[in-house]
Amino acid sequence: DTGVSQNPRHKITKRGQNVTFRCDPISEHNRLYWYRQTLGQGPEFLTYFQNEAQLEKSRLLSDRFSAERPKGSFSTLEIQRTEQGDSAMYLCASSPRVGSRAYNEQFFGPGTRLTVL
């Protein structure tokens, strides 16, 4: 078990560019979450997948944001036409199947820090 991994760890981009982040959850976890965390705040929920199905999206996830989990394993989060307000840490978390041990816990990756200039 290597934990949740996220790539890249840091991304600096210019306003208006598109960026894509990747999350690799713990292999046996079927539930995957994306959160956004700005400086001095706690993480805020963005979206949730069970296997490959995206089952919940926050109102924070504007139409410039899209997330996928095509094969129910890794997930990508894309931001189109980035704005300075998108600068934040983007965190991915995964959870084991309902009924599994620790199924209520979420295991977080190290995050991708996005800076939009």
Place this chain on the structure above:
Amino acid sequence: SQQGEEDPQALSIQEGENATMNCSYKTSINNLQWYRQNSGRGLVHLILIRSNEREKHSGRLRVTLDTSKKSSSLLITASRAADTASYFCATDALTILTGGGNKLTFGTGTQLKVEL
């Protein structure tokens, strides 16, 4: 939006002392969880307390939950320099997401500094 707030926002103590952090939340919950985050990194799960529990222990951690007051506290005993981090409470709402997902709602965090 943030579910609630941690109090204090920042706490500085000496190694060996106890640290107490409080969390208030707004809605009914299934459980409440505490996470630790070291500077600029991901979160690590510390402890979970269910809505029908009042107190829980794990090593040097003690968590209490008062659902009537919608509040929780985290006590770290005999603190160490390595405990320096931000601590967040997160509530798992009563409404479960489709497919069994649980959307955690985090507070604003307490920054704990443990000095040698």
